Amino acid sequence: MIRFSNVSKIFGRDTVALENINLEIEAGEFVFLVGPSGSGKSTMVRLILKEMEPTTGAIYVRGVRLSSIPRRKIPRHRRNIGCVFQDFKLLPNKTAAENVAYAMEVTGQRRRAIRTKVPQILDLVGLSDKMDKYPDQLSGGEQQRVSIARAFVSQPPILIADEPTGNLDPDTSVGIMQLLHRINRIGTTVIVATHDKEMVDVMRKRVVALEDGRIVRDRVKGAYADEV
Numbered sequence: 346m347i348r349f350s351n352v353s354k355i356f357g358r359d360t361v362a363l364e365n366i367n368l369e370i371e372a373g374e375f376v377f378l379v380g381p382s383g384s385g386k387s388t389m390v391r392l393i394l395k396e397m398e399p400t401t402g403a404i405y406v407r408g409v410r411l412s413s414i415p416r417r418k419i420p421r422h423r424r425n426i427g428c429v430f431q432d433f434k435l436l437p438n439k440t441a442a443e444n445v446a447y448a449m450e451v452t453g454q455r456r457r458a459i460r461t462k463v464p465q466i467l468d469l470v471g472l473s474d475k476m477d478k479y480p481d482q483l484s485g486g487e488q489q490r491v492s493i494a495r496a497f498v499s500q501p502p503i504l505i506a507d508e509p510t511g512n513l514d515p516d517t518s519v520g521i522m523q524l525l526h527r528i529n530r531i532g533t534t535v536i537v538a539t540h541d542k543e544m545v546d547v548m549r550k551r552v553v554a555l556e557d558g559r560i561v562r563d564r565v566k567g568a569y570a571d572e573v
């Protein structure tokens with residue numbers, strides 16, 4: 346589903362963000378990308394989205410080498426990947442339902458499909474009763490649910506969450522992780538970049554650990570740190 350082959354990313358003359366990364370993520374996997382600040386997690390996410398090019402090596406998403414995708418086809422590539430961020434990135438002047446609907450509108454989906462799909466997806470994330478609330482009327486956890494609904498409404502095969510629980514308290518974070526787990530169980534490949542040790546340890550999923558731009562650990566049912 347996603348493959349990094351000998352990928353390095355160097356910023357400027359000598360900031361090595363990633364060094365010779367080899368990684369394969371299969372369809373349907375749930376993978377945590379962990380590591381200290383500056384270890385290269387966000388750079389990997391940005392490379393997958395083709396927001397930047399690797400300095401050397403190749404990245405494949407669903408069998409397509411990203412360097413072969415012309416600029417005009419990047420939006421189509423990104424439609425394969427739902428994105429969730431730490432700061433939610435909701436539009437403040439739109440309700441929960443309108444935020445989700447907007448994501449469908451910009452990809453040109455029909456009004457009828459939008460009318461059916463939006464309530465369904467808000468139900469899936471447990472927000473049926475808050476559809477008409479604006480982001481500032483919702484808690485952090487609820488806003489993150491809206492942003493997950495928005496990322497998932499067109500059912501992309503891949504969902505990437507960059508520090509999705511970074512602004513949430515532990516109880517709320519558990520709910521968000523359970524939701525990502527549910528989305529994974531219905532067949533979506535889920536990648537979560539995080540510092541959230543507790544969450545990683547509870548979930549017992551594949552853990553890929555980065556340090557200074559290198560993969561230092563890759564465990565099938567891992568914990569945030571090596572067990573002693």
Ligand SMILES: Nc1ncnc2c1ncn2[C@@H]1O[C@H](COP(=O)(O)OP(=O)(O)OP(=O)(O)O)[C@@H](O)[C@H]1O
Nearest residue numbers: 356360361362380381382383384385386387388389
């Ligand atoms: N656009 C950029 N220009 C220059 N250096 C960059 C750029 N983006 C990232 N870096 C550097 O690359 C390295 C990896 O950064 P990256 O953001 O991928 O780390 P991270 O693991 O996501 O960190 P955090 O957990 O703090 O988000 C860091 O040394 C960072 O300073």
